[in-house]
Amino acid sequence: MPPDVISQLKLESDVLAGLERNEFSMVYQPVVRLADRAVTGVEALMRWDHPVSGHIAPERFIRLAENMDSIGRLTEHAIAETCGMLQRLRTQLPQDKPFNASVNISGHDLCRDGFVDFVAFTLDRHALAPDMLRLEVTETVLVQEPDISDQNLRRLRSLGCGIAVDDFGTGYSNLAYLKTLPLTALKIDRTFAGDACSSAISRSIIRMLVGLGAELGVEIIAEGLETADCATTIAQLGCSFAQGYHFYKPLLEQDLSALVLHGDESNQHVA
Ligand code: C2E
Numbered sequence: 144m145p146p147d148v149i150s151q152l153k154l155e156s157d158v159l160a161g162l163e164r165n166e167f168s169m170v171y172q173p174v175v176r177l178a179d180r181a182v183t184g185v186e187a188l189m190r191w192d193h194p195v196s197g198h199i200a201p202e203r204f205i206r207l208a209e210n211m212d213s214i215g216r217l218t219e220h221a222i223a224e225t226c227g228m229l230q231r232l233r234t235q236l237p238q239d240k241p242f243n244a245s246v247n248i249s250g251h252d253l254c255r256d257g258f259v260d261f262v263a264f265t266l267d268r269h270a271l272a273p274d275m276l277r278l279e280v281t282e283t284v285l286v287q288e289p290d291i292s293d294q295n296l297r298r299l300r301s302l303g304c305g306i307a308v309d310d311f312g313t314g315y316s317n318l319a320y321l322k323t324l325p326l327t328a329l330k331i332d333r334t335f336a337g338d339a340c341s342s343a344i345s346r347s348i349i350r351m352l353v354g355l356g357a358e359l360g361v362e363i364i365a366e367g368l369e370t371a372d373c374a375t376t377i378a379q380l381g382c383s384f385a386q387g388y389h390f391y392k393p394l395l396e397q398d399l400s401a402l403v404l405h406g407d408e409s410n411q412h413v414a
C-alpha cells in the first residue's frame with residue numbers, strides 16, 4: 144500500500160479513537176461589532192490533543208479528514224459541543240442580547256444525507272433558537288458544489304440557521320449566483336483584511352466587498368485583524384464586524400463566558 148494511503152488510514156482510525164477518548168475540543172474566537180467593540184458572537188474552532196503527537200493543527204487534520212468519512216463525525220462533534228456551549232451561555236445572558244456561534248462545515252457535510260436533520264435535532268435537543276447557530280462554508284465549496292450546496296443551504300436557512308461564506312474574496316464565486324443564495328454573512332478573508340492598512344489594493348477590494356454586502360443585505364465580517372491600525376481602517380471602510388488577534392484570540396468556554404457575562408478580560412487561557 145502506498146505510504147500516503149497508510150497514513151490516511153491511520154489518521155482515520157486515530158480520529159475515530161480520538162472521538163471516543165474525547166481528544167477533540169472546541170475553542171471560541173469572539174467576533175466584535177466595530178462600532179462599540181461589543182462581542183456579538185463567536186467562531187467555534189476545533190482543537191485536537193493527540194496522545195502521541197500532541198496538539199495537531201486543524202488545518203492539518205481537517206484537510207485529511209475531508210477525504211474520509213470521519214469529517215462527518217468531526218462536524219457533528221463541533222455542532223454538538225457548540226450548541227452545548229450556547230445553551231449554557233443562553234441561560235445566563237439577558238433574553239434580549241443577540242448572540243450567535245459559527246461552526247465551520249465542509250463540502251462533504253453539505254452533500255451528506257441527514258446533515259440538515261442532525262442540525263435540526265441538535266438545536267432542538269439544546270432548546271436553542273436556530274438563529275443562534277451559523278454554519279460557515281468556504282467560498283470554494285460554494286463554487287465547486289453549486290447544486291447540492293444550494294439545496295441544503297436553503298434547507299438549513301429555512302430551519303432558521305445563519306449561513307456565512309468563509310474566506311470570501313479567494314474563491315472566484317460568480318456574483319450572480321451568490322445573489323441567489325440565502326446568506327447571512329460574508330467573512331472577508333484575512334489576506335485582504337489583515338493588510339488593509341498597508342495595501343491600497345486590499346482597501347479597494349474591501350470597499351467593493353462592503354458594497355456587495357450592502358447590496359445583498361448581509362453582514363460583513365473582517366477576519367484576521369492583528370493591529371489597531373487595521374481595525375481603524377476596516378471600520379473606516381464601512382465594515383461592521385471583525386475578528387482577529389487584535390481583539391481576542393480563540394478562548395476556552397470558561398473564559399468566553401467570563402468575557403461575555405462580566406466583561407472579564409483577565410485570566411484568559413488563550414487556546
Ligand atoms: P478559518 O475558518 O478561516 O478560521 C480562522 C483561523 O484563523 C483560525 O485558525 C484562527 O485561530 C485564525 N486566526 C484568527 N484570528 C487571527 C489573526 O488575527 N491572525 C492570524 N494569523 N490568524 C488568526 P485555526 O483555529 O488554526 O483554524 C484553521 C482552519 O481550520 C480554519 O480556518 C478552518 O478552515 C479549519 N477549522 C478549524 N476548526 C474547524 C472545524 O471545527 N471544522 C472544520 N470543517 N474546519 C475547521
Ligand code: CA
Binds near residue numbers: 186247279309
Ligand atoms: Ca471559518
Ligand code: CA
Binds near residue numbers: 309310330332333
Ligand atoms: Ca476564514
